[in-house]
Amino acid sequence: MNIGILTIGNELTSGMTQDTNSSFIARELHAQGWGVSAVITVGDDRDAIGGGLDYLLGISDALVVTGGLGPTADDITTAAVASVFGLDLYTDGAVLKQLKERFDRLNIPWTENNAKQAMFPEGAGIIDNPVGIACGFSLERGSKPVAVMPGVPVEAGKMFSDGVIPLFRDKISYREHIAKRTIKTFGRTESRIDQALSHENLEIPGVSIGFYPRFPEIHLVVTSRGEDRNNVEANLRVTCERIEGKLHRYIFGYDDDTMEGVVAAFLTDRELTLSIAESCTGGLITDRLTDVPGSSVFLERGVVTYSNTSKVELLGVPSSIIEKHGAVSEEVAILMAEGVKRLAGTDIGLSTTGIAGPAGGTGGKPVGTVFVALSTGEGTTCRRFLFRWDRRRIKEISSQIALNMLRKFLIGVVD
Amino acid sequence: MNIGILTIGNELTSGMTQDTNSSFIARELHAQGWGVSAVITVGDDRDAIGGGLDYLLGISDALVVTGGLGPTADDITTAAVASVFGLDLYTDGAVLKQLKERFDRLNIPWTENNAKQAMFPEGAGIIDNPVGIACGFSLERGSKPVAVMPGVPVEAGKMFSDGVIPLFRDKISYREHIAKRTIKTFGRTESRIDQALSHENLEIPGVSIGFYPRFPEIHLVVTSRGEDRNNVEANLRVTCERIEGKLHRYIFGYDDDTMEGVVAAFLTDRELTLSIAESCTGGLITDRLTDVPGSSVFLERGVVTYSNTSKVELLGVPSSIIEKHGAVSEEVAILMAEGVKRLAGTDIGLSTTGIAGPAGGTGGKPVGTVFVALSTGEGTTCRRFLFRWDRRRIKEISSQIALNMLRKFLIGVVD
Structure with missing residues (x-):
């Protein structure tokens, strides 16, 4: 399964904002055993969005879209997606009610332009946003799922993991088992860690190791994949033990540890x-x-x-x-x-x-x-x-x- | 002039490495008054590279390509570009000699796979790499310039500024002027700012206003474009003054201010x-x-x-x-x-x-x-x-x- 990623926003094509959503989403897709066909970044422009959607749909089994779901006039993603797919927009009453409640709870005065964030293309499923305002939505285009989320990284991250991954999983008959562990190190450069591990046998089938520098830390993400759950987990465990044997002095934590x-x-x-x-x-x-x-x-x-x-x-x-x-x-x-x-x-x-x-x-x-x-x-x-x-x-x-x-x-x- | 950016590398599509080249290049293009049609990121794959090149050429006046120029087997950008454009590869003797000299100077043993970095598509111009090993190259495709550089950010940055920008400038007769100002606000939500500005006449030709939430701030980026420098600057000034008239209580700074x-x-x-x-x-x-x-x-x-x-x-x-x-x-x-x-x-x-x-x-x-x-x-x-x-x-x-x-x-x- 190859998935296309479309990120939308003038702040991205002007280089004002670094697009971190696409690499986050790519990592998460990778961890699921899925590939990325291509990432396309375009501005808040109807034709550019349409072109990107069409191109990615041609080379992908599913699409993830982020950005342009805010309340202001320059946020046109929902309307552009609807127009490209020939769908009308409707206002979802439940989402509108929820939006107003969120504004109340956050003590933010409601203004009418926010009602735009309760509009979706006909037939869309709603993707809840537990950490922000704008909900996302999903559609199918010729049996290919298309998920659309806001561009705010903390929101897109949560919605992708909680809402989109399960949605995509449902579309796939073959289910690979995946186990993953992030080993967090501090005190050695990437190249010295690479060198320290070079004499260790880490060539275990289905296991990959990625290096992610997060200044001043280096994170190692170990991913194990395969059809048999027990094998997948055993391979992950063995790999992590071998890494720990070489790097234990520099490991301060795992996964979500800080x-x-x-x-x-x-x-x-x-x-x-x-x-x-x-x-x-x-x-x-x-x-x-x-x-x-x-x-x-x-x-x-x-x-x-x-x-x-x-x-x-x-x-x-x-x-x-x-x-x-x-x-x-x-x-x-x-x-x-x-x-x-x-x-x-x-x-x-x-x-x-x-x-x-x-x-x-x-x-x-x-x-x-x-x-x-x-x-x-x-x-x-x-x-x-x-x-x-x-x-x-x-x-x-x-x-x-x-x-x-x-x-x-x-x-x-x-x- | 709209320029397409193609970044190439499995480390990018797997999310292991954050692509910083495209936002750097986008900023530099923007500073020249040029726009970005789209950014596409693909893996080290002949078909994906070909598809990205074709798509971007269709919507752009010029292309910038980075990544995949290294000596190892997975670096296939030069061969892919040549193949897509129907060109043969040749070895450039001068570049080969220079490469061997660089290896000597850096005390790195020469291995034959490095000779690959002296191969270019027929008719290509060489783009020198003053800070690394692999040179880049440029081609023309139906009068559209295509520049190809390595993916290492410090090398791509230097080569882009010194080699590619002057190359692109030569190709363009019409130069747009661009002026930009970021207005930084705190204390009002995006939608309330939008509402506050809705009664103001901000529909000035060539001027666009983007909203960029940066919790807990909202930044407004005002961009003015046009052929006449004085008009461009006057339009920016008038727009900013109108925004300031409505929002002055919430504006704490401009541009790089914190x-x-x-x-x-x-x-x-x-x-x-x-x-x-x-x-x-x-x-x-x-x-x-x-x-x-x-x-x-x-x-x-x-x-x-x-x-x-x-x-x-x-x-x-x-x-x-x-x-x-x-x-x-x-x-x-x-x-x-x-x-x-x-x-x-x-x-x-x-x-x-x-x-x-x-x-x-x-x-x-x-x-x-x-x-x-x-x-x-x-x-x-x-x-x-x-x-x-x-x-x-x-x-x-x-x-x-x-x-x-x-x-x-x-x-x-x-x-």
């Missing part, structure tokens, strides 16, 4: 409390940890001590030490971690100080110099790094390293 | 200092402001006071007030903003406290209840909100509201 979620779970399980003193990461470590529901159980406080005064007042770092070694130094990083731990009365203190740039570097401490310190009941450790990224990426990788240091301490890994 | 960047610029200009006390936003406000280079000039400190103790110790909020009104209350929000401002000795204090969920709500204060307070030399104001989003979106919209309150204070808007 670095902050893993750290939060360990802290919660062990009933340990944490406080954080950030300088160059600017609150990002605390922001990430507080994305985890229930983080108030272990997180006592975070402080972003951007000024020297705040390092003295909130962390008890002596100003003489700052003057002598500089705010970006091993000495200050250690005193920040120890100070926040002591003053917050927590089990663990975590700190960062560095130069995220673009200005502020010196010969001895160039832009990208970062110190990360971890203070626990067993003492305080500090590591120094030099990154060549831009400001945001320096913040991201520094926050990741800090969380990973904490994770390794919690699982008893020393390195 | 909310945090705008706030940071105002604070820096007026030499005002800021401290931040965050509870439900968990460090996100501070994280956003510290993404702006130079933020250390105005940002004295941020504190994430997740525990009641930290609100007492770091902000001087009396525990009796927390006990009486609850940590999520107008009283506490106000004392947090005033406390951080006083203790940090800054001109301005900003605070948030709320229930980001999914747990922790009560009847009187359900999940999504958020208080944002701003304390300045003119006093302290606090606003209460109720959001129905998930945890992350509650953090995002709360941080945006806090920054927007600060922005409005800085420009003297009261609401």
Whole structure:
């Protein structure tokens, strides 16, 4: 089964927005054992949409369409699809009612142009949107299913997985078994992981391994396919074990795990409390940890001590030490971690100080110099790094390293 | 002039690699005043490549092709293009010599499969690759130029700008002028903005307006096109002025502006200092402001006071007030903003406290209840909100509201 993907929007053809829906959908289709005939991206234009639909229908067994379902005049996908397929539009009363209820619930005033989002081509099935406003719809065109969803990635992602995949599955008589596992690593480049795995026998029939860099992480997606469910699962298990044997030091999680979620779970399980003193990461470590529901159980406080005064007042770092070694130094990083731990009365203190740039570097401490310190009941450790990224990426990788240091301490890994 | 983009690679149609070339090329074409007819992505497959070429040639004045020029067996783009256009392949001696020299210089052993990268369709012009190995080539198909480049983004980017743009320029006598402005709004939904603009005359020839929701913001992109540069710019200006007339309260910036960047610029200009006390936003406000280079000039400190103790110790909020009104209350929000401002000795204090969920709500204060307070030399104001989003979106919209309150204070808007 080969599926065509049509993504629609002037923001895509102008390059203003990176189309991430098509690669997400392609990955999901791939995981189902289906192929992609082609991806076409066109603007919000009746003829371009029509041409793309016709071309893809000619080379595909099914179509996925995203984008152009919003309330404004430039969103014309529903009307274009109806017109290409020679169908009239109708207003779905149940969807209209649901739309108005959603607006009420979200406290958004209803305006009449939104009624457009309750209009569908005759004979369409509705695809619910559990995370947004606009519903999608599905049609059949000469026994080929066509599913149409909004372009907002979080909505399209959820609707595709929950609504479209089951719909497409129903259309296929032959059902392949598929098992998939994402192995999430941090601390090794893609090419070094590739090299580490090159001596391992990973050529198992029906199993493929994909590399997905997600800065600063590298994810490995292992997909196992075949007719026999037990074989499929055994092959997946064996492959993952072989990968784990080579990469265990760099694996922090699987599937939906996040670095902050893993750290939060360990802290919660062990009933340990944490406080954080950030300088160059600017609150990002605390922001990430507080994305985890229930983080108030272990997180006592975070402080972003951007000024020297705040390092003295909130962390008890002596100003003489700052003057002598500089705010970006091993000495200050250690005193920040120890100070926040002591003053917050927590089990663990975590700190960062560095130069995220673009200005502020010196010969001895160039832009990208970062110190990360971890203070626990067993003492305080500090590591120094030099990154060549831009400001945001320096913040991201520094926050990741800090969380990973904490994770390794919690699982008893020393390195 | 409408240009078609064909990107080729199994890594793209499997979703393993995000195709960034097409959006880069689209942006560059757009900047030249040219449009994109469609983007097609296909795998390394002769028929899929042929189909994509044919379709795009039918709807475009020129084609850009990337991917599949490497030395390995799965790279078949050159052969596929030659076959589709009925051309033989030849080995270019000069390119072969240059290739061998490049391998020498990079200390990579030469293997015979690399000779494939010196093969081109008869009549092709060579497009030099100053940053990689594989050269590209150009052909004409019924007076339409077709440029083919490798898929490595850094190589395709350089070759496109240096080699392809000048090539395409030579082919075109008529050059359209294009002017564009992005208007960034916060505080009104897409449909209410649409409605607000519906009574305004925005039907100006050659001008289009696109809506781009970027939670929690809505961006309006105004594009003006035409033959006369002065007209194009005047039409853009008039349209923007009409939009501004209706939406000025909700416009916080233009083009590359960010909310945090705008706030940071105002604070820096007026030499005002800021401290931040965050509870439900968990460090996100501070994280956003510290993404702006130079933020250390105005940002004295941020504190994430997740525990009641930290609100007492770091902000001087009396525990009796927390006990009486609850940590999520107008009283506490106000004392947090005033406390951080006083203790940090800054001109301005900003605070948030709320229930980001999914747990922790009560009847009187359900999940999504958020208080944002701003304390300045003119006093302290606090606003209460109720959001129905998930945890992350509650953090995002709360941080945006806090920054927007600060922005409005800085420009003297009261609401």
